[in-house]
Amino acid sequence: MIQVFRMIKMKVLEVKPLQKKKLTVLLMEKEYNEPFDIADPLSAANSNPLHALHKPSIGFYKFLENVVAKVNLSFATEELGMRSQKDFFENTMLAEVFKKSNVPFFSVDIDENAVMYLKTDIDKKTEQRNAVLKALDNLSKQKAHDSTERDYLIAYGQSLQLEIEEQEREINFPIRESWIVMGILDHAEEITSKDEVTCLHICSPEHIKGIKKLLEELNVEVETAKLSKKVISTKAEMPSSSELEDWLQSMQIQVKPVIGSASEDSPYLLFYLDTDVKASPFDICMAYDVGYNAVIPYENVTPEDANSIVQDALLSRGPKGVKHTAFLVGGKNAERAEDVFKAVKDAMFPPFKTSIVVDPAGAYTTAAAMVAKAESALMKSKLGELKDKTCAILGTGAVGQIAAVLLAKMGCNVMIASLNPKRVDGKEHAENMARLLEKDHGVQVQGVFAPTPAAKIELLKKADVVMCAGVKGVRLIDKEMLNEVKHIKVLLDINAVPPFGVEGIELKDDMKEMMPGIFTIGALTVGNLKHKVEKEILKEARSNGQEVYNYNIALPMARKLLQKTLFPKQTLTLSYTPSTGSK
Template sequence: MPTPKPSILIQLDSDPQPSVFDGVVAVDSGVEHLFRHGGVQPDAVRDLVYGALFTRGPADLQRTAIFVGGSNVAVGEAILKEVTKTFFANFRVSVLFDANGCNTTAAAAVLAALEGAGGVLNGVSTAVLAGTGPVGQRVARLFGRLGARVALGSRQLDRAQATVEMLGQVNGGRFTPFSTSDEDSLANGLAGVQVVVAAGAAGVTLLPEQVRRSLPDLKVAIDLNAVPPLGIEGISATDKGIDRGGVRAWGALGVGGTKMKIHKRALQELFTANDIVLDAEEILELGRTTLG
């Protein structure tokens, strides 16, 4: 029996220097050879992908995979599109899209929400603060896929409305935009919400404690910001299902352990076939099976 080819992961990163974090996770996940490309733009993708496709026979292509990363999620999405457009017939390799950790972080947050809500989000009233950002959009998208009602908050209402329109086209429309520009608007937008996820920038408080304590229906609070001041006031970054005044709370580090498990499992999954594309939904399902 022939010896399997060594595994190769081709890291396509839109930043000038490829992410060291993503490279380390790849090595710790068992990747034998890591080819790192920085400053990648969509118009350069085809030749890079051809290099992956035409150097091994079809039977060995499952030992080659592509990781699309970088801090610019929009550019990463364009790179992913060009990668998949280059494939033809059986000349394809598996791909993981996780620019800026958007998909693995969102999946980990949604798994925490599922745990806190008793395993089901269908019909549950949820909210995503900073829902127009890359992680917030994906959390909202996954909530919608799971049947939740989703209130999507932003300091700029027009941005929230635009994101809701985009998500409605994807998920069938179970989204409501609201403004978070002041505490009254925030409290009104969160009225009746049972699960809230704060997906904002580092060091920005999105949900003050006095507003959080005024929400009688709130059961689960998940904060994805680890840099003080935290996104949800009164929650610790290390919280992992901790009771905080009748609310089950997760902090960024509490979610981060799950994110890392999902990230490693997703990389390993790439080498089981040559036709896998892992985006938000697929990564969430991997997380659900990984954590049982």
């Protein structure tokens, strides 16, 4: 809980995290600060001529329409400021945008009774300050006056003014921002039909930082966007007032979002248990990138080591500190990593239970990225559903094994191929691999030995989707093999070290038709998604999302990331159209 502020005959300010509901808030920065003045609201609303510009521009409206059309919003909010509820909802283009798209739109701001209560003390100080100003004015009219009295009056007046400004700042920022956040959370809580809720909050620039920080402290995922506007005109010089219409007709407005990412200030520790002799810097860098304050690597870890490491780490932090602690299990040997993972899990007990990520040498997140990317690419290209396809996995390492498991669980017909021509027991090895996957994961796949071009061609002919998960720097498929293929194929490669796994494939291929009917997805395309999946998993583990993150979690997360569109990243260009009867 952040803050509790109780007042008589007034709504209670009680800001606490949502229970069993994931909230994402898109903070869209307005082009101006919504007027708000607790000391003199009438003056704030009417006296400043610049308040005529305190309206969203046409560029803002157009971009907002674009966001609403592309993002599946649960509801939208905006601070009320000095406006009445009638002014907020009626005859405003902003409300019309949401109404047209059937997106519930709410005002959120500090409670009116809270404002009246808080204003009482400020009014007293304002009255005293005004009395000081009046006394100073009277002194200035006297021909001879006591300079000491004047100096003390000035000092007292300055003190009062500083107190007024400090109280106004306190109300306008931490207190008011807490009310705004509570309003957002309350509306999210009211949506009982969804476990995941997305809100668009239109926010004054001066409140972006505070509201973002409050939301993140409450485990809310936050993304920010600020519009960048550029006025383009064929006329080089600014016009005179008589030439304004002509200048407007020559003008275009470019609008694009400057998108920010979430950040968190709370300290988190990640204990990295690697079964290899040297811990990989890859995962350590990833963990720091998503905001862990410290990553503590342990190398050559055994299940026996894991038990003592876990209990020492958790018991030293206490039940509250456990929520700021996570474990990552890695290493090139997937079987050893799974044994260590089991030991880590068994070492935990309530209330000393926290998140565990298992991703041997990135194999689980890579396999999930391959499968999700293939699934998405087939659908977007209207080539059918992956679950109905025959898939060939070239390589029996950890990536190949888990890709085979994920595909088989989807319902695919799966072949996993051992390719090493030096393996004398290749056929037996491939068949044993299939039996192992059935024993450990409950899936049925076909183990195949394909050490020769002819054997690989037979695989290519049978498969609709081919995933190359071999050793880096080793070519698995050449163009001569592909020339033998007559039907549409999708080929994915995870080898980013030349020569690539498929001859002719490029790192950034994303369903490029390399040959007639042969579509390719390159290693960087898969790798970029894998990178995002691992970052998202580490980020969720940091916020204590759930206890175990493995390949079963990685696949739906990869799918979600492929579908995830928050603020669209495009530039809008708007042209001025003069109204009928204009010059």
